Amino acid sequence: MPEDRSQSLLELLINVSREVATALDLRTVLQRLLYAAMQHVGGERSSIIVMDDAGKPVDATIVYGKQFHEHTTQQLRDTVERGLAGWVVQYRKPALVPDTSKDDRWLRRADDSANKSGAKSAICVPLMARDRLVGVLTLVHSVPNAFNEQHLELMQAIADQASVAVLNARLYNESQRTARVMSALAEGAAAINASLEMPDVWRRVLNQTMQALQVETVALALIDNVSNDLVFHAAAGHNSGDIPGRHILRGQGLTGLVIRDGRGLVVPAVKLDPHYSEADKFGGVEMRAVVIAPIQSQGRVIGVLMAINPISGSFDPDALLVMTGLGSLAGTTIQNAQYLERLQKAHKRYRELFEDSVDPILITDWEGKVLEANRQAVALSGYSNEVLRTMSIDQLHEVKWNKTGLNFESLKRDDECSYESVLHQQNEGTMPVEVHAHRVEFEETDSVQWILRNITERKELDALRDDMTAMIYHDIRSPLGNIVSSLELMNGMIPPDETLQTMLNIARNSTGRIQRLVNSLLDINRLESGQPIVDQHAIDPLVLIRESLRDVEPSATGRQQKMENKALGVLPLIWVDVDMIHRMFINLLENAIKYTPVGGQIEIGAQTTGGTAVKFWVRDNGPGISNADRDRIFDKFTRLRGKNSPGGLGVGLAFCKLAVLGHGGQIWVESELGQGTTFWLTLPVAQRKATGQLKRQTGRLVMKEDRTY
Numbered sequence: 142m143p144e145d146r147s148q149s150l151l152e153l154l155i156n157v158s159r160e161v162a163t164a165l166d167l168r169t170v171l172q173r174l175l176y177a178a179m180q181h182v183g184g185e186r187s188s189i190i191v192m193d194d195a196g197k198p199v200d201a202t203i204v205y206g207k208q209f210h211e212h213t214t215q216q217l218r219d220t221v222e223r224g225l226a227g228w229v230v231q232y233r234k235p236a237l238v239p240d241t242s243k244d245d246r247w248l249r250r251a252d253d254s255a256n257k258s259g260a261k262s263a264i265c266v267p268l269m270a271r272d273r274l275v276g277v278l279t280l281v282h283s284v285p286n287a288f289n290e291q292h293l294e295l296m297q298a299i300a301d302q303a304s305v306a307v308l309n310a311r312l313y314n315e316s317q318r319t320a321r322v323m324s325a326l327a328e329g330a331a332a333i334n335a336s337l338e339m340p341d342v343w344r345r346v347l348n349q350t351m352q353a354l355q356v357e358t359v360a361l362a363l364i365d366n367v368s369n370d371l372v373f374h375a376a377a378g379h380n381s382g383d384i385p386g387r388h389i390l391r392g393q394g395l396t397g398l399v400i401r402d403g404r405g406l407v408v409p410a411v412k413l414d415p416h417y418s419e420a421d422k423f424g425g426v427e428m429r430a431v432v433i434a435p436i437q438s439q440g441r442v443i444g445v446l447m448a449i450n451p452i453s454g455s456f457d458p459d460a461l462l463v464m465t466g467l468g469s470l471a472g473t474t475i476q477n478a479q480y481l482e483r484l485q486k487a488h489k490r491y492r493e494l495f496e497d498s499v500d501p502i503l504i505t506d507w508e509g510k511v512l513e514a515n516r517q518a519v520a521l522s523g524y525s526n527e528v529l530r531t532m533s534i535d536q537l538h539e540v541k542w543n544k545t546g547l548n549f550e551s552l553k554r555d556d557e558c559s560y561e562s563v564l565h566q567q568n569e570g571t572m573p574v575e576v577h578a579h580r581v582e583f584e585e586t587d588s589v590q591w592i593l594r595n596i597t598e599r600k601e602l603d604a605l606r607d608d609m610t611a612m613i614y615h616d617i618r619s620p621l622g623n624i625v626s627s628l629e630l631m632n633g634m635i636p637p638d639e640t641l642q643t644m645l646n647i648a649r650n651s652t653g654r655i656q657r658l659v660n661s662l663l664d665i666n667r668l669e670s671g672q673p674i675v676d677q678h679a680i681d682p683l684v685l686i687r688e689s690l691r692d693v694e695p696s697a698t699g700r701q702q703k704m705e706n707k708a709l710g711v712l713p714l715i716w717v718d719v720d721m722i723h724r725m726f727i728n729l730l731e732n733a734i735k736y737t738p739v740g741g742q743i744e745i746g747a748q749t750t751g752g753t754a755v756k757f758w759v760r761d762n763g764p765g766i767s768n769a770d771r772d773r774i775f776d777k778f779t780r781l782r783g784k785n786s787p788g789g790l791g792v793g794l795a796f797c798k799l800a801v802l803g804h805g806g807q808i809w810v811e812s813e814l815g816q817g818t819t820f821w822l823t824l825p826v827a828q829r830k831a832t833g834q835l836k837r838q839t840g841r842l843v844m845k846e847d848r849t850y
Contacts, residue, residue, distance in 0.1 A: 166310065166313075166314070167191065167200060167307075167310040167311055167313070167314040168200075168202065169310075170303075170306055170307060170310040171189050171191070171200070171201075171202040171307070171310075172202060172204070172209070174189060174278070174299075174303045174306075174307070175187045175188070175189055175202060175204045175278075176204070177299060177303075178278060178280055178296065178299055179204065179280065181295065181299065182264070182280055182288075182292050182295050182296050182299070183280070183282060183287065183288070183292065184264075184280040184281055184282045184287075184288075185205070185206060185281065185282060185283050186203070186204060186205045186206070186280075186281045187203075187204050187278070187279060187280045187281065188201060188202065188203040188204070188278075188279045189201065189202050189268075189276055189277065189278045189279070189307075190220065190221060190226055190276055190277045190279075191275065191276045191307065191311055192230070192274055192275060192276055192277070193311075194273065196230065196274065198220075198221050199311070199458070200311070200314075200458075220248060221277075223248050224246070224247070224248030225238060225244075225246045225247055225248065225263060225265045225279065226265055226277040226279055228246045228265075229265045229266065229267050229277050230267070230274065230277055233267050233269070233274060234267070235264070235265065235266040235267065235293055235296070235297050236263075236264070236265045236266075237263075237264055237288060237289075237290065237292075237293045238262060238263040238264070238265075239262050239285060239286045239288065239289075240260050240261075240262065240285040240286065241260055241261045241262065241263055241285070242259070242260035242285075243260075247263065259283075260285045261281050261282060261283055261284070261285065262281070262282045262284065262285050262286055262287045262288045263279060263280065263281045263282070263288070264279070264280045264288050264292055264293050264296045265277060265278070265279045265280075266278050266293070266296050266297045266300045267300065268300045268301075268303065268304035268307055269300075269301070269304055270304040270305045270307070270308040271305075271308070273308070275304055275307050275308040275311065276304070276307055278296065278299075278300045280292075280296060338478065339475075339478045339479070339482055340375075342471075342474050342475055342478045343361055343374055343375035343475075344375065344377075346361055346375075346446065346467065346470075346471045346474070346475075347359045347360075347361060347375055347376070347377040348377065349467060350446060350448055350464070350467055351377060351378060351448070353463050353467065354432065354448045354451065354456070354457075354460055354463060354464065355451060355452045355453065356378070356432075356448040356449055356450055356451050356452065357378050357379040357449060357450040357451075357452060358376065358377070358378035358379050358380065358381050358384075358423075358426055358447075358448075358449040358450060359376065359377050359378055359381075359446070359447065359448050359449070360373055360375070360376040360377075360381065360384050360423075360446075360447045360449070361373065361374055361375045361376070361436070361444065361445075361446055361447075361471070362374065362387075362389070362396070362444050362445050362447075363436070363443055363444035363475070364391070364400070364442070364443055364444055368388075369391045370388045370389065370390055370391060371388065371389040371390075371391060371396055371397075371400070371444070371445065372386075372387075372388055373385055373386065373387045373388075373389075378449075379426070379450075380423075380425035380426045381426070382425070383423065383424045383425050384423055384426070387423070389420045389421075390420065393418060393420035394416065394417065394418045394419075394420035394421040395408060395411075395414065395416050395417060395418075395421050395431070395433055396420070396421070396433060396445050396447075397420070398416050399433045399434070399435050399442075399445055400435065400442050400445065403435055403437070403442050404435065405432065405433060405434035405435060405461050405464055405465045405468065406432070406433055406461070407430075407431075407432050407456055407460060407461050408430060408431050408432075408433075409430050409455060409456065410429070410430065411428045411429060411430060411431055412428075412429075423449075426449060426450075427450075428449055428450065429450050430449075430450060430451060430455065430456060431447060431448065431449050431450070432447070432448045432456055432460050432461055432464045433445055433446070433447050433448075433464075434446045434461070434464035434465045434467065434468035435465075435468055436468045436469075436471050436472040436475065437468060437469055437472045438472035438473055438475065438476040439476065443472055443475065443476070444472075444475070445468075446464060446467060446468045446471060448460070448464060495513070495515050496515050496516060498515055498517060499517065500517060500592050500593070500594055501514075501515065501517040501518035501520070501521040501522070501592070501593045501594075501595075502514070502515045502517070502518055502590060502591065502592050502593075503515075503518050503529070503534065503537070503590075503591040503593070504581070504583045504588050504589070504590055504591075505533070505534045505588060505589045505591065506586075506588060506589070507548075507549060507553070507587070507588075507589065508533070509533040509534045509535055509540075509549075509589075510532075510533055510534075511529050511530050511531075511532050511533065511534065511537075512530065512583070512586070512588060513530075513583065513584075514526055514529045514530070518593065521564065521566075521572070521593065521595060522537060522564065522566055522567060523566045523567030523568055523570075524567045528567075534589075534591060536565070537564060537565060537593075538562045538563060538564045538565065538574060538576065538593065539562045539563050540562070541558075541560040541562060541576075544558040544559075544560045544578075545558055545578060549589060552578060552579065552580050552589055553580065555579075555580050556579075557577070557578070557579040558577075558578050558579075559575065559576065559577050559578075560575075560576055561573065561574070561575055561576070561596065562574055562575075562576050564593060572595060572597060573595075573596050573597055573599075573600045574593040574594060574595060574596060575593075575594045575596045576591060576592070576593055576594075577591070577592040577594070578590065578591050578592075607666070617655075617659055621652065621655060621656055621659065624652050625649075625652050625653075625656065628645065628648055628649050628652060631645060632645060632649075650695060653692070657724045657727060657728075658792075660720070660724060661724055661728070661792060661793070661796040662792060662796075664721060664724075664796060664799070664800065665777065665792060665795060665796050665799055668799040668800070668802075668803050669799065673803075674718050674721070674803045674804060676718050676720075677716050677717055677718050677804075678716070678717070678718075678719055679714040679715070679716055679827035680714060680715060680717065680719050681712070681714055682708065682712050682714075682715050682747050682755055682757070682824070683708055683709075683712060683747070685715075685719070685722060685723055685726060686706060686708050686726065686745055686747065686757075687706070688723060689723060689726035689727050689730055689745075690704055690706060690730070690745065692727055693727055693730045693731055693734060696731065696734050697734050697743065700734060700737070700739050700740075700741075701739055701740045702734060702737055702739070702740065702741050702742065702743055703741075703742045703743070704730075704742075704743045704744075704745070705742065705743070705744045705745075706745060706746070707744055707745065707746030707747075708745065708746050708747035708748075708757075710748075712747055712748075712749055712755055713749060713755060713826045713827070714826070714827040715755055715824045715825060715826060715827060716804075716825050716826065716827035716828065717804055717824055717825075718800075718804070721800050721803075722800065722804070722824065724796075724800075725796065725797045725800045725801065726745075726757075726759075728793040728794070728796060728797050729745075729759040729797060729820055730743065730745065730759060731793070732759075732793055732794065732820075733759055733760075733761040733763070733818075736761060736763040736764065736818070737761040737762060737763045738762075738763065741761065741762050741763065742761070742762050743759070743760070743761050744758075744759070744760040744761075745757070745758070745759050745760075746758050746760075750823070752826075753825060753826050753828075754806065754823040754824060754825055754826060755823065755824055755826060756821065756822075756823050757821070757822050757823070757824070758819055758820065758821050758822075759819070759820045760817065760818070760819040760820075761817050761818055761819075762816075762817040763817055763818060764814065764815065765812045765813050765814040765815055765816050765817055765818055766810065766812040766814075766818055767814060771810060771812060774794055774810065775794050775795055775797070775798040775808070776795060777792060777795040797820075797822075801822050801823075801824070804824055804825060805825050806822055806823040806824045806825060807822065807823050808820065808821065808822040808823075809821050809822075
């Protein structure tokens with residue numbers, strides 16, 4: 142190379158280096174590089190495409206003469222994929238095209254036709270820095286063969302000199318973009334999270350979106366949990382008044398695409414997008430360009446955030462990144478606001494239930510100090526709310542520490558407890574109460590809730606029943622015994638007349654039933670008070686069953702019912718109060734007779750368990766017992782509901798349960814509506830010698846036994 146040419150080239154490279162090295166803004170560096178190339182190499186137009194580390198175009202600058210021209214993303218993609226620049230990118234080699242009409246590497250466009258610009262000449266060179274492709278520089282002359290190898294060499298020299306500056310400018314531009322995005326997101330996070338009131342959250346999200354993207358209109362929509370429609374809850378900016386309340390069916394339009402894919406999108410020309418539909422149209426808003434980002438929370442899309450019509454005319458390259466970040470921030474904050482809203486509603490509802498409850502309710506801390514009391518608690522105790530808050534729960538009633546645990550340990554384990562106690566009232570009076578205590582969270586504080594129910598009427602009723610029991614014992618039992626004795630005497634005195642004998646038997650059976658009822662009531666009273674069963678003897682269970690069947694046979698015959706004895710094998714003797722268990726079997730059989738339809742069938746049976754008990758059952762084919770009634774049929778004074786249900790005092794099954802439990806056995810019921818009922822029970826096997834005594838029940842011999850077993 143001649144010395145003067147080398148000197149000129151060196152000066153050129155120094156000038157180019159000075160031009161591009163004194164700027165860090167990528168667009169400025171690209172513009173200066175293109176002007177230098179056109180000035181020193183020639184040509185009417187030039188372009189430079191900047192590539193990222195993955196080989197994808199990230200920016201470009203195009204110059205026609207002295208004018209800069211805008212480009213579209215599609216133009217860049219076509220040039221890199223199919224044009225001359227694409228060949229240079231692929232092979233990392235410079236390219237000289239003397240005549241574009243004769244080179245297949247040239248991407249022909251409409252203006253390349255003969256009647257327009259026609260054939261041209263072009264030079265395209267790679268920009269390599271640190272063994273990395275950072276861009277492609279193209280120079281075009283309107284005259285074919287205008288460029289030669291020297292132009293190509295000069296073009297490559299300029300590219301090599303400027304490539305590092307382009308790389309640095311790109312990296313600087315990326316860092317600036319990252320800083321802007323991070324700054325926008327940081328400001329957005331600080332502003333969005335400043336409140337958890339839902340309308341305020343929506344307003345802050347929209348303000349940050351509008352400020353970060355500089356757009357005319359912003360809108361926020363959430364997916365409805367019931368209909369799955371997208372419902373717009375808030376909007377701001379130009380003509381946004383008609384947007385809130387708008388519904389879009391899920392899956393429709395651009396928003397449907399974002400929700401389905403879970404990714405945001407930028408639409409620079411809305412009306413040209415194939416996914417644009419009527420669903421995307423807002424009244425009063427002419428949508429030209431839009432960015433839509435999903436609002437996500439806990440890995441699922443709960444709505445969308447929209448930025449419509451950038452004021453500058455086009456969105457910045459980082460618009461989608463900013464919108465996606467704001468959508469994630471909005472999702473977390475909206476979810477938290479929804480949780481807070483539901484929690485506030487729950488607290489409000491609990492407060493309303495607390496105040497309006499018909500039961501007196503007190504809330505205490507774990508020291509027992511009263512924190513809150515509802516109106517009923519104030520009325521029941523007689524103390525004012527202010528005075529109650531100065532008291533502890535054990536001052537108001539006698540706490541059963543064996544139920545709550547010392548220092549409320551049982552309640553701290555989330556156990557509930559119930560017991561009866563006495564409420565100390567302000568007027569120094571007392572009131573029987575039923576206490577229900579359990580752990581609750583009240584006004585965001587871990588507390589104990591105490592429900593005190595007035596059971597005065599129930600206690601008075603219990604006292605009335607106790608008085609009735611005492612009355613039965615004193616005023617009925619003695620005269621009834623005289624009647625039974627008199628009937629026995631009359632049985633031996635009356636002549637053998639069939640009519641008189643029948644009437645006498647009716648009287649004896651009726652007094653026997655009354656006597657069993659009286660004895661059962663007395664046994665209930667004694668067993669409930671905890672008195673043990675002491676009058677126990679060994680007896681053959683088969684004898685007990687036969688005697689019980691004989692006693693209830695007249696009632697079953699009157700209803701044309703068939704009674705079947707399934708206890709026919711050899712069973713071990715049982716150790717029981719014979720009179721009490723005899724009455725227990727009669728009660729179970731009479732209960733079966735009562736609930737079995739006319740002509741029905743009743744079965745009683747027994748079997749050995751191979752252990753220390755004998756298992757008995759009484760089965761009928763009556764209407765059965767519902768699940769709700771099954772849990773309470775053994776309660777005292779309880780009768781099954783229903784217009785066809787038989788009457789009674791409701792003490793028979795209660796007596797049966799107490800009698801069986803008093804002997805250390807178990808009793809339970811199995812039933813299905815329309816399929817009948819089976820009562821099961823177990824009684825203990827005798828474990829010592831029989832006494833050899835004669836045991837009589839209602840005047841008949843029941844057992845005479847003297848053997849070892």
